[in-house]
Amino acid sequence: MIEVKDLHKGFGDVQVLKGISTSFEPGKTSLIIGQSGSGKTVFLKSLIGLHTPEKGTISFDGRINTQFTTEEKRQWRQEIGMVFQGSALFDSQTVEENVMFPLKMFTKQVEEEMLERVNFVLKRVNLENSNHKFPAELSGGMQKRVAIARAIVMNPKYLFCDEPNSGLDPNTAILIDELIQEITQEYKITTVINTHDMNSVMQIGQKIVFLKNGVKAWEGTSQEIFKTDNEAVVKFVYSSELFKKVRKAYLNETK
Template sequence: MIKVNDIHKSFGEAQVLKGISTSFEPGMTNLIIGQSGAGKTVFLKSLLGLYTPEEGTIVYNGQINREMTIDDKREFRKELGMVFQGSALFDSLNVEENVMFPLKMFTKQSLEEMLERVNFVLKRVDLENSNMKFPAELSGGMQKRVAIARAIVMNPKYLFCDEPNSGLDPSTSILIDNLIKEITEEYQITTVINTHDMNSVMEIGDKIVFLKNGIKAWEGSSKEIFKTDNTAVVDFVYSSNLFKKVREAYLNER
């Protein structure tokens, strides 16, 4: 579980995060949405520990970020999994080597133990027998699944995803969404996803945090977002005619 208590983050004179408080539960897909410039990326990087807020605290299962020592942070890093927007695979390494990379960096496992774990997670993301392929030989969706395998190979408590559906076609995006949700529930991971994909919001949004101009303007579930009267959320989520019709149909059924 992650608890965020009144965090503020500025860069020079620009105040980006202006007192955000929320919480993210394990076993749930927690989504961060909002317009470009709303503070989503800075918020996500603050959760990852890449930025340190000037005010407020972030608490990870009772451990307060400001009280972590260097050793605490090193151990905490082992509990994090990250899926980057562009997958961020090493082009010169094959699938097996990419997925094994965190194990080599953070554990003292034998090669046999690492291979066993790598093969386990590759099977979990439906990429059995892809060990020796290189990223250039894979489709965008397969690259993203390799990135997910690498993110969960350390059996993390926390999984962070930055625009995991970026550059993918709609059908592949749905597959990635479902995979992330399944893994989150199966392993009871605290998953936080930064996304612009409204299909993701509607399909897997157990909890949604909507940021606007550096503040939390709304939070709720994908079901509650249909019912909200929050003007900023309605304007953002239902900017397309398709989602407007979906919302109208939902409200008419009530």
């Protein structure tokens, strides 16, 4: 579990995060949503340790990350998987080499052990027999699956995804959402996803945190977001006519 308490972070005179408190549970897909400039990216970077908060704490299973020793921080880094926007694969490396990269960096496994693990996660993301292909030979969706395989190759306790559906067609985006949710539940990972994709919110939003101007303006599930009367959430989520109709139909069904 990740627990965030009274998190503040600013840059110069600009205060970006203004006292955010929330928590993320294992085995659930938690989504961070909000308009551009709401603080989502700074919040995610704070969770993975790229930003140090000025006030407040972030705890990983009861351990406050800013209090880690050097060895504890090294161990914590190995417990984190990250799926970057745009996949961030190494173009000059094969699929196998990309996925094996964290194992080479953080473990002392022999080549045979690493290859066995790489093949296991590639099979899990439905990319068997793609070991020797290069990223340029893959579709956008396949690249995202390679990125997910690399993120889970170390068997992480915590998985962070930054706009995992960016640049994907709607059908492929749904498949990526389903894959992330399946892996989260299967391995009891604490998964946090930054997204603008409202389809993701409705499909896999087991917990949704809505940020506005650096504060947590609302949180709940994908079912609860249909019923909320929070004006900012309604305006953000139901800006399209399609989602307005979906919400209206849902509310009529639950009357």
